[in-house]
Each structure stands twice: as C-alpha cells, then as structure tokens.
Amino acid sequence: MxxxxxxxxxxxxxxxxxxxxxxxxxxxxxxxxxxxxxxxxxxxxxxxxxxxxxxxxxxxxxxxxxxxxxxCPKCGIPTRIGRKKIDNSWARICKKCGEMIDG
Ligand SMILES: [Zn+2]
Incomplete structure (x- = not known):
C-alpha cells in the first residue's frame, strides 16, 4: 500500500x-x-x-x-493510486484525474 x-x-x-x-x-x-x-x-x-x-x-x-x-486531494474522488517516474523518483498519481497526489 x-x-x-x-x-x-x-x-x-x-x-x-x-x-x-x-x-x-x-x-x-x-x-x-x-x-x-x-x-x-x-x-x-x-x-x-x-x-x-x-x-x-x-x-x-x-x-x-x-x-x-x-x-485524491485534487479531484476529491476516492481513487486507486498510480505511479509515475519524475526526476528519478516515483510520484503517486490519481488514477481518476491523473494529477500528482503529493505537492
Ligand atoms: Zn484526482
């Protein structure tokens, strides 16, 4: 998780x-x-x-x-968490809106 x-x-x-x-x-x-x-x-x-x-x-x-x-703090919808590699580290992204969850 x-x-x-x-x-x-x-x-x-x-x-x-x-x-x-x-x-x-x-x-x-x-x-x-x-x-x-x-x-x-x-x-x-x-x-x-x-x-x-x-x-x-x-x-x-x-x-x-x-x-x-x-x-998701961006779209406010309960979501699964996706991952995306940004600058050599993994960021968590919202599977609903595609926005980064952190920051
Ligand atoms: Zn979202």
Missing part, C-alpha cells in the same frame, strides 16, 4: 464505512494506520492530578490499510 501520513482516506468497510478522514500515523510493517476519528475506543483514565482529572479519553486504534482508499 502507498498511503502516507496526512493523506485523506475513505473507509471502505466495517463500522466506519464511508467515513472520510485524515491519516494521523502509518504503522510500517503492520500495514495499519491511525485515522482521525475512526475506530476509536473510549478509555477510562484515572485521575492523575488536579490539573488532569482523568475521565473518558477517546483513543484511535489502528485500522488495516486494505480497509481504506485514498481520496
């Missing part, structure tokens, strides 16, 4: 199907990533101090990259 941090993605399957959000973190080697507002659990935190009273904390859990598809 070729998803990166800060990419806009859409959830294809599961409880969050259809939700569009941003990748906060990619966990390399596991093919999972953390997506903002997707797949979160409520954690009960004990009070740490007067300033940090604890309570319920929302914490996102990793989601498999195969459950996500990239939303």
């Amino acid at each position: 070729k998803l990166k941090k800060e990419d806009m993605v859409r959830v294809i399957t599961g409880a969050y199907k259809g939700k569009q959000s941003k990748i906060l973190k990619v966990i390399l080697g596991k093919n999972t990533c953390i997506v903002e507002g997707v797949n979160f659990r409520i954690k009960h935190q004990k009070p740490i101090s007067q300033e940090q009273p604890g309570g319920r904390i929302k914490k996102e859990c990793p989601i498999r990259m195969s459950n996500l598809e990239l939303v």
Whole structure:
C-alpha cells in the first residue's frame, strides 16, 4: 500500500464505512494506520492530578490499510493510486484525474 501520513482516506468497510478522514500515523510493517476519528475506543483514565482529572479519553486504534482508499486531494474522488517516474523518483498519481497526489 502507498498511503502516507496526512493523506485523506475513505473507509471502505466495517463500522466506519464511508467515513472520510485524515491519516494521523502509518504503522510500517503492520500495514495499519491511525485515522482521525475512526475506530476509536473510549478509555477510562484515572485521575492523575488536579490539573488532569482523568475521565473518558477517546483513543484511535489502528485500522488495516486494505480497509481504506485514498481520496485524491485534487479531484476529491476516492481513487486507486498510480505511479509515475519524475526526476528519478516515483510520484503517486490519481488514477481518476491523473494529477500528482503529493505537492
Ligand atoms: Zn484526482
């Protein structure tokens, strides 16, 4: 998979199907990533101090990259990612509009 941090993605399957959000973190080697507002659990935190009273904390859990598809920042349509060689490095391109996804 070729998803990166800060990419806009859409959830294809599961409880969050259809939700569009941003990748906060990619966990390399596991093919999972953390997506903002997707797949979160409520954690009960004990009070740490007067300033940090604890309570319920929302914490996102990793989601498999195969459950996500990239939303092209140029045309806004969920798309497959293509590759194109530019100046000796591979750029990711949108298969719908043909625009470069990065930069
Ligand atoms: Zn596009």
